[in-house]
Amino acid sequence: WYQRRVREAVVSTQSTGDGESDSSLSDEENYEGEHVYTLQAIYVLNECLAQIIDLVYGSEEKDKAIAILSPLISKISVYIRNHAHHNMPNAKASAALLSSVTDYQYCRKAWSKELFEALLDPEFFIIDPTCLPQWKIITEHLIAHDNLLFADLLMRVTTTTGGLLSSNEVFYTQKARLIRRLSFTIYCCEYNQYCKYISKIQECFVEALKLNQAYQVIREVFLGFRVLILRMSPGTFTPLWPIMLNELYGHLVELRDSLKIRSDNTNPRMLNMYLSISKLLDQALILPAHMIPDFQVHNWAFVCDRPGSEDLDLTFKSLSAEIASGYDKALEDDSVRRTRNAPFLTAPHITDVRELQPFYSSLARDGLFGTVGDALEDTTIARLEAALDLEFLDLH
Secondary structure: OHHHHHHHHHHHHHHHHHOOOOOHHHHHHHHHHHHHHHHHHHHHHHHHHHHHHHHHOOOOOHHHHHHHHHHHHHHHHHHHOOOOHHHHHHHHHHHHHHHHHOOOHHHHHHHHHHHHHHHOOOOOOOOOHHHHHHHHHHHHHHHOOOHHHHHHHHHHHHHOOOOOOOOHHHHHHHHHHHHHHHHHHHHHOOOOOOHHHHHHHHHHHHHHHOOOOOHHHHHHHHHHHHHHHHHOOOOOOHHHHHHHHHHHHHHHHHHHHHHHOOOOOOOHHHHHHHHHHHHHHHHHHHOOHHHOHHHHOOHHHOOOOOOOOOOOOOOOOOHHHHHHHHOOOOOOOOOOOOEOOOOOOOOOOOOOHHHHHHHHHHHHHHOOOOOEOOOOHHHHHHHHHHHHHHHHOOOO
């Protein structure tokens, strides 16, 4: 019955592509009416399939479950690849089913290929936010136990090309998508799981940073570095710090200079690059010192550790203070304070460079230690991860 409903879904999708509907609202209502039982079937499979496999197949016969799972995964892929709004309930139910099915590592042949292709889908992150936890589990099950897939992903990031007839914009978009998937894969897996690949990851980041004017690519590199800080021990990514500090300082100097000369900062990709760069600074300032010891030697360049002293010492001004002074209009409300255990910048994207002003103004006013609240490591990491969840789902 379920296979028949999926065949009907495929035919319906193809017929919709052949001709425009007069009323999109009625199409969605028809879709919901026709597929309500399919949704229920997926949830029933989610609740019962694992128990059925355990009941039917003994401990030495689990690999025989491939005969059941292979056709099921092929049918489920119809829904996980459909990112239309009206398909969100089916996609969410399918993700819940896959998160339980992929726990059977001895049946990898049934689902690894389909799910790796789904991960590389350009529209992969167009999902219901509530099913992101399931996709994190699926990605961990997919990559954690197969180093060849992670090596394949690294190779794709390193060797991707836009093609002879493709523009630089197409190449930059492909590069940014692959780096985001690399970051998401590391984010989904266990602490220090990919330490042995740090040299390859560094190579990917360094090559990406060489692309001039590739704002979307640079944004993803800084996102990836923020993920590395949370998923690897400090000594692992120490070789990356000189590169990232240089890039961090260089791009913030560009932001400062653009504010001083009142240049046009309306390019959305440039704005979101500056946001991602600022988030790295924000994260570095609130994490405990033992998680990022290399940054502690250089934090004075970005923010003053003595609030109010910069007005007296004219020989040096921290970068955050210079950026804050570059805005042509002071904040009307300067009472916002940074908290010691929470990121200040949590928006997934911005549309105006002024949205960064409260962050840099608070750093310039309060200094490095001018924060409120207790520094609780677990709480800080949990809040940073919550902000990362939203950022991965943002496609601006």
